[in-house]
Amino acid sequence: MGDLLRSTEMTLVQFLIQHSAVHETVHEIGLKGIVDFVDLNENLSAFQRPFINEVKRLDLLEKKLNFFQTSLNEAGPLPKQVLDFGNKGEIALENREEIDEIGKENIMEVDLDELETQLEETENDLNELLNNENELETQFIHLLENKSVAKSSGELFHQQTNDFFRVGSNMDDERKPLIEDNYGIGLNFLSGSIVRERIVILERILWRSTRGNMYLKWNEIKKPIKDLKTRKFVHKVAFVVFYQGEKIGEKIQKICQSLGSHLFNISENETEREDLINNLTEQINGLKVVLNKSRSLRINSLDRIKKILPYWYERIKKEKAIYNIMNCFKDDMSKNSLIAQGWLPKDQLEDLKISLHKATESVGSRIPTVTEEINFLNQNITPPTHFRITQFQKGFQAITESYAIANYQEINPSPFNIITFPFLFAVMFGDLGHGLLMTIFSLFVFKKIDKIKKMARKDEIVKLLYDGRFIILMMGLFSMFTGLIYNEIFAVPMDLFGTCWTPRKNSTVLDLKSKNCCYPFGVDPSWADTTTELLNSNSLKMKLSVLFGIIQMVLGIILSLFNHIHFKQFLNIWFEFIPEILLLLSFFGYMCFLIIYKWLTNWNHREGQTGGIILITTLINFFLKPGTVAKDQQIYKHQDKVQSILAIIFVLSIPLMLIPKPFILRHRWKKKQRNKNGYIQINGSDDDDENGKSNKQEEKFEFGEVFIHQMIHTIEFVLGSISNTASYLRLWALSLAHSQLSKVFWQMIFLFTLRINIPGTVAIGFCIWACTTFVVLMIMESLSAFLHALRLHWVEFNNKFYKGEYAIKFVPFNYKQIEAEANDLRD
């Protein structure tokens, strides 16, 4: 727990690195991942930094990789075995082996210049292939379009002549053709293809600009045609425009072209058209073979790229990360070395030195890297907070950090949360059956951990599951425990040890078996069917939740004591910790004492007791009638005296918390001020300016502000002690809700169907019961219990001691993220 309780001790190290060794040094440190570099060039904008050119160059290389990736994506899933002609397949296999030879090591080690040429070559090759293919495809599509237009214009001509023929024979028909007079004489036509959506526009514009002196027919081309620019398939139509006269023809041609249609020269004669179609089909078939060949070439080359791409990515990203870190370094005065600063855990200083040595050795530099620890204590710098945590602690640490990151060396609540969090959750979620389900679920997560880890990178909800797997396991186990205490499995009690009660004959009243009989563990199962069950469990759970609450809050206050001792704030011990603990214990602690005392007393043996003792009245009278206790309410001897002393302590601790601290602070400040003035007078005005400047911030002491702060703190604590205690009653409320809900589901749904006595209903009833249990209890209830447990820790527990105000998280420079991404690509 040592490392988790307080954050690791950090030290600020300044490096003086030779220019030649910088890259290697950063790389070695990145491998270790122990240093969080400080940006020394904060005031420089991105393009004024020393290594911006390298970063730009790497950006270019990365763009190349992106280009490969997009061409890979465009190609879709690559076929495993390239169906091919002759020995292509073998070549592909050879390529594969070649990559294995090149291997990961090689790419990681190879010189950046060489890598650049490698990438460039690959890019050029790929581009050439793509261009070739594009050209071929353009031709291919053009031919295809031509063929389809030829085919459908044939149909259109056919229709057209029919139309004319029909119209010609029925001259009376109202549908007079537009070009009736001249049909067959000097009638010209143009045919082409256009995107389906635009045919309407084309028709409209043609009609307008020729004043109706044209006739357009169109026919949809069945197969969608690929648009090379957008690489999408579009539907096109083939059209034929009939018109008359040369001039109009030119205009129509212009309009057609400007609207992006392709015009084809197609003969009117049917046999010529047939010839054309045959010819085109032949050409298309020929081209198809060539196109396939070039496509498989491209796929082969992509296949090779696909294998090697993740390694390239990793290398380039790492280089970029290194240069980005190097951009945080400053030039030394002498210009042959760079200055860097970084935080690292104190106990890893030796590790760092080893890496530095390794780095200088590998570049053959004579001059070693000089490191120097900087004393940061008196400078106004906060060291970063760093916890060394295991997988198990990770989830709990995350809960704490989403509230606030701990201040440097402050006590961290998460080690306590490991027990208290699942426990408070389980108090609200106590049921053996539900706890068991939750445990089984988390064990399932553990079994499929590899798969879930992979999914977690893409899906945020799965990530929550992955990160919280230990929390869920702990919550499940604790719920089973509290379920045993509550003696409930899916709201049904279990008689494990033999109940102490026997029913009286012909009556619902229960009798105790023997005088000293006691159910050894948890609640006696006989309670479940009694009419007083709710009263009993309410009283029990309410008192328990207050007890837990007070215990947790006292723990919080005690932790604040350790913080005060660690940071040597002794003033806070006397005037914050002591009044706080007195205030809480004198009243709420006393309440806990009364609860336990009442439990431990056997009231059957007490003499002279007429009614029950009501703790609420006792506690109200603690303040309203201090020093007096009603005769019949007396719990123990001298109760009145004890209570009056406690009441005095309670009241006195409030001014103790409020008043002395600000005054003492003011006194100290004045004393310091007086000393300093004396010092300056003696020493003359030499350091005057400097001192004056550096101390200006400390010098300001606003008594009013400090006092108001203390007042706020006091009021917050006094009110908080009441409201926080009340807040813990949510444990009772949620636990009650949970047990009642599960009881209702069990009795009203499942038992109800049993009673109906119709075959089959039991199965249905079971299904409904199982579903409601799963949805309402396992999902909704567990989430709400989680939420309330979270709140109790964040608000009620943390505000007693946890500051987490100006903390910076320790983010060491390492390759973990990059490696994980590269691994993703590889899969």
Add this chain to the structure above:
Amino acid sequence: MLSFNIENGYYEAVVRGYRKSLLTSTDYGNLIQCETLDDVKLHLTGTTYGQFLANEPTPLDTTVIAEKCTEKLVEEFDYIHKQVVDPLSTFLDYITYGYMIDNIVYLISGTIHNSDLKELLKNCHPLGMFEEIEALSVSTNPSDLYDSVIVDLPLAPYFVDCLSKEDLNELNIEIILNTLYKAYLEDFYKYCEKLGGTTFEVMSDLLRFEADRRTITITVNSFGTELRKDDKLKLFPTIGYLYPDGNNALAKAEDEDGVRAALENYNQYNKLFEETELDGEKSLEDFFFEMEVELNKASFERQFHYGVFYSFVKLKEQEIRNIVRISECISLDRRESLNQYVTLY
């Protein structure tokens, strides 16, 4: 006003969010320090233009920067335009009409100079695109133009006045442009008047300024042309602050002194002219840009009106102009004129 937010609240919020992303004076300060266009890109990557420029190959060109920045404007505008309902959608339509006019005129004049259609289309503003735009290049006279293409456009009524023109030459195209613009501004003004409320208050300011700017620019550009007074008067929008007295006076003006005399009674403009005289570096246009920016910024100070959408487009346009101007200065290595941009925020 009460029900404004039901339909438009979200979009107003979005557009105000967009406004927040406009470059600030610190950004410009950084931009003018850049050595090369790559540095400009590097800096812009840190702004909302980031993803638009990120994947451009590095030997960057000013036109590419302009194109990508415009692309961003268009994307933002379209995002809103596609979702809103009437009357805001009509209002946004009106904003695009201005660009449509520009595109039409640009294409026509390009066609008479026999420029390549594809090149021309590439240079058109994407906000003013419409499906039939390519067919514009076929027509050779205004009535033909009207019959074949423009009759389908929302701009058709504006074009009616231009039908009398015989053929398409430089002067006539200029006249067509201004006639269209005049009709457009007046129509837009009328629409805003119909919307009423704060929208009209804000928009009337902006549109009147726009009208005056056109009036003054036409006057200055018409020095030494054969346009007669009546012709000019026909081109001047009739909604500006200058209407009617100023318009009349300006129509008579034949040189700069005449213009100054005509503008004497208009506080906001006579100052403009004096300053142009004093400061040789800045042109009349720049001063108008500055005024425009001020007006558009002011429109963001009021709430529950459509003017913010118009203003945002105008401000963003100005920003793009700034970026392009700075990039041009950098690529041509004319450091001395780097400071000629209009700071927005």
